[in-house]
Amino acid sequence: MGELFSLPDVISVMDMSWQRSCALATSSFSLVVQDVKSNGAISLKNLDNQTGRLHVIQMDVSNQEEVNNALQYVKKHLPENGLWGIVNNADESSCPGFLEWSPIENYEKTMAVNLFGAIRVTNSFLPLIRKSQGRIVNVSSLLSRAPSPFNGPYAIAKSAIDSYSAILRAEMKRFNVQVVVVDPGSLAEGANFNSAKREFTRTIRRTWDLLDDGLRLDYGQTYVEKQIEIGQMSMELAETDIGSVVEAMVKAVSQLHPKDRYFVASLAEKCVAYGMQYLPLWLTDRLLPTMEAQTYLSYLSYLEPFILI
The missing domain is CATH 1.20.5 (Single alpha-helices involved in coiled-coils or other helix-helix interfaces)
Incomplete structure (x- = not known):
């Protein structure tokens, strides 16, 4: 890990497993969790008795009133050194299926959390981040690099997060605010x-x-x-190492010179992503939607030697 520096507080807008929540909690960050009834939030409340640094509050990112209430709570409890960063990780997955199968409500629900929720939270807390010249970390997905059949609404929302992050990064440079994207693959x-x-x-x-x-x-x-x-x-x-995603989030927030993007996925998933990015479309269009399972594995084996980790 590169050079670290002393951090003010960090908000993490979460909808994640309790394991990742607790791992972040033990990294000396203060956290705001979206769903106070989730396993992650309950575990964090238990840890609060030990650390005294955790603040678990309700914040539905699709609800502007709850975001406003969270902002007022954060302002009230911030120390003098201010708010250093936001990790936008609230996540909503629509039912898997082909695009034609998905009612428009699935698209709206997915976008409401994955895209508009991140924008709503960022815009609300951005004045505090500009003041500290801190960090905004947006969690995207492998599917933004390698959109595939059966995951349409989710892949579309995460691709939109990529574009949003790129534009926000350019606009925030003048304020010395860094915008970082974390791309997790599937997590087992x-x-x-x-x-x-x-x-x-x-x-x-x-x-x-x-x-x-x-x-x-x-x-x-x-x-x-x-x-x-x-x-x-x-x-x-x-990928089975959930800790690698947590580590990427921590690096994105805490390293003096973070990467613009952290791609955290298994080797096989990286093969798929890079293959879809760099192989000609006529090949991937022909191969991926129609292949048998064994052909899919052969495709990964062919790409593996070309992937630099």
Whole structure:
């Protein structure tokens, strides 16, 4: 890790597992958590008795009134050295499925949290960040680099976060405020992993059952089952070290000279992302949506020697 310096307080707008919440909490940061009833928030409240530095409050990023209340709370409790940074990590995933399957409400719900929520929080707290010449950290996704079928609304929202971050970075340079993006891949979290795989499959099939006969006829059961197989296999290739994502967030906030972007994913996911970025579109368009699971693995094996970690 590079050179660190003494930090004022940091706000982390979270919707994450309690493991990552607690890991950040032990890094001497003050935290604001979105959902006070979540496992992460409850764990942080327990840690508050030990550290005395944690502030767990309700803040729905899609609700301007709650964001305003959080801002007033933060102003009231800030020490003299002020607010150093924001980590925008609130996250909303719509039901997986093809774009045509997703009602417009899925897009709106996903954008309300992943994009507009980050913008709402950033705009509200930006005067404090400008004053301290601090940091804004926006959490994007592997899917912003490698958008894939079945994850459309989420990938669209995270791609928008990338553009927002790039523009904000340019606009904040004159104020010496740094904007950093963290791109996590999929995260496999122990016992929750198998449950997530089962829920993924159940959700797809429930959605399939709700489609009208015309859509089911056009897409076909065989193609849908193939996408489920690829989705489950992609989950098998997920990064298992959740701590690496936490470490990237901490570096983004605390290093004297942070990277503009931290890409935290498994080697296999990096192969997919770089392949989709740099291989010709005619090849990826032909390959990825139609391949069998074994072909997908062969594709990753072919790309692996070219990936520099």
